[in-house]
Amino acid sequence: MTVPPLLTGLDVDGAGAHPAAAALSGLAPADLVSGARLARAVRQAEHAGLTFATFADAALPAAPGAPASARLDAVTRAAFVARTTTALGLVPEVPTTYPEPFHVATQLASLDLAAAGRAGWLAAVTPGDAAPAAYGRAPVADLGREARDVVQVVRDLWDSWEDDAVIRDVATGRYVDRDRIHRVDFAGESFSVVGPLITPRPPQGQPVVLARAGDVAGPGRDGERLVDVVLVGGSGAAEARAAARAVVDGDPGARAVVEVQVVLDAEGRTGADRLAELDAGAAGPWAAGAALRHAGTPAGLVALLAELADDPAVAGVRLLAASLDADLPVLARDVLPALRADRRTAAPRGGATLRDHLGLARPENRFAGAARATA
Amino acid sequence: MTTTDRTPDRAADAAHPITRPDAEVHLGVFFQGVNHTTIWSDPESGSQTDFASFERVARTAERGLFDAFFLGEGLRLRESRGRLHDLDVVGRPDAITQLAALAAVTERIGLVATQNTTYNDPVDLARRLASLDVLSGGRAAWNVVTTDNAWTGENFRRGGYLDHARRYDRAEQVLATARRIWDAWPEGPGGRVARVEEHGDLVDVTIDPTTPRSPQGHPVIFQAGDSPQGRDFAARSADVIFSRHGSVLADALDFAADIRARAVAAGRPEDDVKIFPGTAIVVGDTPAEAEEKARWVARQQVTPATALHVVGTIWAEDLSGYDPDGPLPAHDPVVAELGAEGGSSTTGARTHEVAARWRALAEAEGLSIRDLVIRVSGERGFVGTPAAVADRLVRFVRTGAVDGFNLSPWLVPSGLDDVVDRVVPELQERGAYRTAYAGTTLREHLGLRAVARRDGTGAAGAREAALARV
Numbered sequence: 001m002t003v004p005p006l007l008t009g010l011d012v013d014g015a016g017a018h019p020a021a022a023a024l025s026g027l028a029p030a031d032l033v034s035g036a037r038l039a040r041a042v043r044q045a046e047h048a049g050l051t052f053a054t055f056a057d058a059a060l061p062a063a064p065g066a067p068a069s070a071r072l073d074a075v076t077r078a079a080f081v082a083r084t085t086t087a088l089g090l091v092p093e094v095p096t097t098y099p100e101p102f103h104v105a106t107q108l109a110s111l112d113l114a115a116a117g118r119a120g121w122l123a124a125v126t127p128g129d130a131a132p133a134a135y136g137r138a139p140v141a142d143l144g145r146e147a148r149d150v151v152q153v154v155r156d157l158w159d160s161w162e163d164d165a166v167i168r169d170v171a172t173g174r175y176v177d178r179d180r181i182h183r184v185d186f187a188g189e190s191f192s193v194v195g196p197l198i199t200p201r202p203p204q205g206q207p208v209v210l211a212r213a214g215d216v217a218g219p220g221r222d223g224e225r226l227v228d229v230v231l232v233g234g235s236g237a238a239e240a241r242a243a244a245r246a247v248v249d250g251d252p253g254a255r256a257v258v259e260v261q262v263v264l265d266a267e268g269r270t271g272a273d274r275l276a277e278l279d280a281g282a283a284g285p286w287a288a289g290a291a292l293r294h295a296g297t298p299a300g301l302v303a304l305l306a307e308l309a310d311d312p313a314v315a316g317v318r319l320l321a322a323s324l325d326a327d328l329p330v331l332a333r334d335v336l337p338a339l340r341a342d343r344r345t346a347a348p349r350g351g352a353t354l355r356d357h358l359g360l361a362r363p364e365n366r367f368a369g370a371a372r373a374t375a
Numbered sequence: 376m377t378t379t380d381r382t383p384d385r386a387a388d389a390a391h392p393i394t395r396p397d398a399e400v401h402l403g404v405f406f407q408g409v410n411h412t413t414i415w416s417d418p419e420s421g422s423q424t425d426f427a428s429f430e431r432v433a434r435t436a437e438r439g440l441f442d443a444f445f446l447g448e449g450l451r452l453r454e455s456r457g458r459l460h461d462l463d464v465v466g467r468p469d470a471i472t473q474l475a476a477l478a479a480v481t482e483r484i485g486l487v488a489t490q491n492t493t494y495n496d497p498v499d500l501a502r503r504l505a506s507l508d509v510l511s512g513g514r515a516a517w518n519v520v521t522t523d524n525a526w527t528g529e530n531f532r533r534g535g536y537l538d539h540a541r542r543y544d545r546a547e548q549v550l551a552t553a554r555r556i557w558d559a560w561p562e563g564p565g566g567r568v569a570r571v572e573e574h575g576d577l578v579d580v581t582i583d584p585t586t587p588r589s590p591q592g593h594p595v596i597f598q599a600g601d602s603p604q605g606r607d608f609a610a611r612s613a614d615v616i617f618s619r620h621g622s623v624l625a626d627a628l629d630f631a632a633d634i635r636a637r638a639v640a641a642g643r644p645e646d647d648v649k650i651f652p653g654t655a656i657v658v659g660d661t662p663a664e665a666e667e668k669a670r671w672v673a674r675q676q677v678t679p680a681t682a683l684h685v686v687g688t689i690w691a692e693d694l695s696g697y698d699p700d701g702p703l704p705a706h707d708p709v710v711a712e713l714g715a716e717g718g719s720s721t722t723g724a725r726t727h728e729v730a731a732r733w734r735a736l737a738e739a740e741g742l743s744i745r746d747l748v749i750r751v752s753g754e755r756g757f758v759g760t761p762a763a764v765a766d767r768l769v770r771f772v773r774t775g776a777v778d779g780f781n782l783s784p785w786l787v788p789s790g791l792d793d794v795v796d797r798v799v800p801e802l803q804e805r806g807a808y809r810t811a812y813a814g815t816t817l818r819e820h821l822g823l824r825a826v827a828r829r830d831g832t833g834a835a836g837a838r839e840a841a842l843a844r845v
Contacts, residue, residue, distance in 0.1 A: 059585070077475075077510070080510045084479050100495070100499075102531055103469070113424065114468070135580075136579030168415055175415055190532075193531070196452060198451070
């Protein structure tokens, strides 16, 4: 087998990915979002040999008014575990539609600094009327175009400092070489940003950008790849593999990651029974969306992931566990070891960057050597 | 840069009566990340970017039982005459993100994020601060700062949109919105999360919040503006004011009296706003050694290039060809009043007045350009043996001039070691400093009263209700 190991991601938001997970957990909201609980889930994910953790997020609750919708900001959560982990990639979901692109760029660069090169960004879009009301703005009509502009300017800002901009030249008294720090002078359809960023270039140069297929209109300026990792799915494994194939056929430098909802036999009950109970909750049934779904035995999940791992078009999976408390221990005990034993996955090396895990080279700086642009 | 030229008059200190004989000294540390406070040219100076530097300073402060660790923020890199300012430390992380990472490697110390009200959306800012507060177990604070300038706005969706006169109006509306978001969560089980609607002329928000209350209720509010508007804002709305008045006791007492009067006028008890001036400490084994070290620090901070830059800022021209060890320019500044430019603190300076004052001082004391800039570079803080410094810190607190000090180390990451290892034990010997953290939240460290909810429940409910007008 010459296919590289399957990258394994897990979402670590709240009680789990099922909309009823929080309510059924019985946890008080303060415990649901506590730092101790978050650090424990992420530590277990790292110990299980997973490649990356995602932190699902939205500024608005799934069920307005319900304390079970408790959720903290994703970048802040990822930063909180930056120093409690050493190998796991940390990928917060941050919307592109309403937040300030300059702040998003600063926050993600800072996460990459704190996590020594393990940061990613799940660049999301926010449809609907509730978010514009929260921000006091008119609804964004073209979500894909806005996402394209925001990802583009964030990438520009990450490069606004060259790697060697800090020179500390005692003889001339200069801390930085101003010729190595650049304005970006970005003008998009709905906003503009002059730059440079207030934060030096992050360790990866460009933290890894993930997005669901179709969310970010592309490509970027001069054909730049805006999304490194495209999240795909389908009604079954064959369809998901075809979607992954379409991604890499369209751009051999991109990576495809398949999203898989997971409800495993756990705590003495079958996955099907657990799913039925969760679906009967007040939040209603779990929408499959674009993701695959496995409700059943750990062995069945191993077989599904093995099939995906053996397809060279599939770089990895993002697992959406219905309940972290129930499913993560089973993943750690029965699923990931079986895949490692078959060399279909490999635990990430400490000290490696998220780009390293994905086989993405550290990119050149787009402004390197450019004439000084701060005049 | 401030342009005061007062020096401490220790003999006069004794004239001020001790009014709070049992009061304790509180300390915070300000990791500057910009400006020439931080000496980067010394071999002991570490990375200003690596997380390890921040962690070392925060852990040292926690070992010293400090109340808080501060991070500043500026949303555009400083420029001078249209070019990036290149002489000082520059380039820093997002404050809340960095503090969240630090929260996991510290246990008790407060974590203060400077955040701008003009160029942050209230829903994002309130949510991120609440997230830090919950994850840290109630140790977060928000140092509220404002800007109006369109130059900073060029990095943001709205561009420059706010009149100078209205920057604190926006700040009040953003803070009021944030407080309502922090109050939206039900206290006990079974309740519903309240919807928050604020439709002021500068804030328009409708949101169902997702962040539960932290153990301290709300993040602590710091305020750093020194203008009359800033002082009034602090007196109405802040828990702590972060002042510049921290080296000269008479000056600090004047400032404290002013803040207390404003607090009372705003309907609060006079001790409701804690006062934490920014300052620095230089210690030596003997007074002479400390003085020598302080002179060395000042000369490292004000390099020849920095000295020419500072004077060039007032003259509004490039003076880099001048001799820093020579006299001030013979000609007067051409521009009479400096405009807003490049994140400079000299906006509005009347250049002829400053130049005349500096010329007189230089002539009277025989100062070169560099000597002069050192002479006028703000207040120099506390210099002396550990015992002498401790005595003066205690005097400041027990005369009621301040509640604590926010220290800027001149070296990162080792600059706090002397304070923690040598000054803190002296304070403890005097019974004027904690020997262990008594509480777990920043609000407890600072001795602040509990947060009232908007509905008027809680210890200070009536007061808070009276303040709910914004």
